[in-house]
Amino acid sequence: MAINMWNVNKALLLINTMICIYVLHIIAVNKQRTVSCQLPSAQSDLPAIFNNALLPDELYRSTLATMKKRAMKIAWECKRQKKKPKFVGGKGQYFVSDEKKLLLCAVPKVACSNWKRIFLVLNYGKGIRTDEQFNDSEGIHLLATKVNLKQKSDEEIEKIQSDYKIMIFVRHPFDRLLSAYRDKFENSTNTSFHRKYSADILKKYAAYNKNAKEPSYPSFEQFVRFVVDTPLAEMDDHWKRAADYCDLCRMQYDYVGKQEHLQEEATAILQSLHATDLVSFSSRNQYYKSPATSWLMEKYYKHLPTDLLMRLYETYHLDFVLFDYSFEYT
Numbered sequence: 001m002a003i004n005m006w007n008v009n010k011a012l013l014l015i016n017t018m019i020c021i022y023v024l025h026i027i028a029v030n031k032q033r034t035v036s037c038q039l040p041s042a043q044s045d046l047p048a049i050f051n052n053a054l055l056p057d058e059l060y061r062s063t064l065a066t067m068k069k070r071a072m073k074i075a076w077e078c079k080r081q082k083k084k085p086k087f088v089g090g091k092g093q094y095f096v097s098d099e100k101k102l103l104l105c106a107v108p109k110v111a112c113s114n115w116k117r118i119f120l121v122l123n124y125g126k127g128i129r130t131d132e133q134f135n136d137s138e139g140i141h142l143l144a145t146k147v148n149l150k151q152k153s154d155e156e157i158e159k160i161q162s163d164y165k166i167m168i169f170v171r172h173p174f175d176r177l178l179s180a181y182r183d184k185f186e187n188s189t190n191t192s193f194h195r196k197y198s199a200d201i202l203k204k205y206a207a208y209n210k211n212a213k214e215p216s217y218p219s220f221e222q223f224v225r226f227v228v229d230t231p232l233a234e235m236d237d238h239w240k241r242a243a244d245y246c247d248l249c250r251m252q253y254d255y256v257g258k259q260e261h262l263q264e265e266a267t268a269i270l271q272s273l274h275a276t277d278l279v280s281f282s283s284r285n286q287y288y289k290s291p292a293t294s295w296l297m298e299k300y301y302k303h304l305p306t307d308l309l310m311r312l313y314e315t316y317h318l319d320f321v322l323f324d325y326s327f328e329y330t
Contacts, residue, residue, distance in 0.1 A: 054271055055264060063261075063268040067167075070256035074322045078249035081321075091149035091157070093237070093245060097122040100273045101164045103149075105246035108238045109179045110171045110259050111266075113137065114281060116144035118270070121279040123147050167255035167269065168246050169262065170323045173316035176259075177227070178220075178300055180238040185217045197236075201226045220300045221308070228311045243318045256323070 055063065095104045095115065100122055106112045117140060120128045124146075133139030149157055171179075184193050198217050202209070205222040209215060218226070227239055237245060257265040266281035301309070313320070313327050320327060 054276060055267055059264065060268055060271055063265055064255070064272060067255040067257050067265060067268070070258075070324070071253040073324065074248055074253060074256060077322050091152075092145070094149040095119040095144065095147050096149060096152070096160060096164070097147070099123070100275060102269075102273060103160055103164045103166045105166075105168045107168065107170060107176075107242045107245060109176045109183070110169050110242075111262055111281075113140050115169070116140055116147075118266075118279050118281065119147045120144060122273075122275060126278065161251065165254045166251060167257065168242070168248070168253055169257040169259060169265075170242050170319070171259035172325050173241075173319045174301065174312070174327075175297065176242075177224075177239050177312075177316075178296060181220055181223050181300075182296070184238060185223060197226075221304055224304060224308060224312055228308070228315050232315075241316055241319050243322055248322060258323070 054060070093106055095106055096102070097119055102122070104115055104119065106115050117134060120134065120143065128134055131143060133143040145151075149160075152160065184191070185198065188194050194217060201218040201222055202215065205218070205225050208219065208222050208225060210219065210221075227235070232241065232244060235241070235244075243249065255269060257269070263281060267276070270276050270279065270281065304312075319325070
């Protein structure tokens with residue numbers, strides 16, 4: 001019996017079409033299950049370390065230009081909104097290199113420890129790397145007090161503000177908040193930090209405990225409710241708005257870098273200082289064993305009620321505006 005190839009081809013085409021329709025249906029269903037709060041994902045991991053190599057000229061120039069434009073936008077937004085956050089962070093969050101004429105406001109949970117290591121090397125040379133505290137996740141903070149503004153007089157600080165390049169690195173507010181929660185509560189249940197806050201949060205927001213047994217630390221929802229109920233001036237440094245922490249509307253910044261482009265932008269800064277032969281920005285996993293937070297964003301935020309998400313956005317609204325981050329709710 002002869003086989004009609006035309007009919008066979010039509011049948012195969014029909015089968016393929018039905019398979020495609022089924023696959024598209026599955027994709028559409030899965031998309032409906034994604035978190036309603038559309039957060040821009042942070043990098044699952046930082047790009048490969050440049051190993052002291054210089055960025056190509058075009059990338060170097062464009063990267064510096066991008067960071068300068070962000071600084072100009074902040075100055076414009078502060079002027080437009082007439083925002084002048086109160087200087088509440090003191091001098092301890094600013095790190096300085098006199099030789100390189102560079103000042104950094106190190107925002108907690110934005111590669112803060114690695115920047116402290118860089119400023120120690122810029123001030124003391126490569127030999128500082130042999131110090132035990134240099135390679136310790138806690139000790140580095142104590143060691144870095146040698147290079148912060150607390151060591152400077154008011155006259156010296158005034159000269160630094162006028163003569164040095166000033167920079168800050170920022171991070172999506174919700175990504176940074178989640179990092180603080182996981183570091184200070186979820187993964188540090190025996191620290192003094194945990195003891196300082198957990199009991200009060202658990203008591204005040206007990207109605208939002210969804211666990212059958214008594215928890216040892218707050219849930220993410222309980223923590224977020226605590227954050228949005230806390231006056232801005234009383235927030236802990238680890239989740240204080242960067243706009244307040246770094247006095248963004250009172251100081252003239254030259255460079256604004258972002259965590260999402262950390263490797264290339266940090267390298268561009270060091271390249272502009274002619275310091276890439278002395279120090280490079282370490283890869284994320286060199287000092288930290290916790291996973292990147294991008295894949296956790298949906299897991300944690302999708303369970304927050306809509307009204308709480310909106311309150312959280314309002315709390316960090318100034319950071320969203322100044323740093324040009326987005327928040328969409330669908």
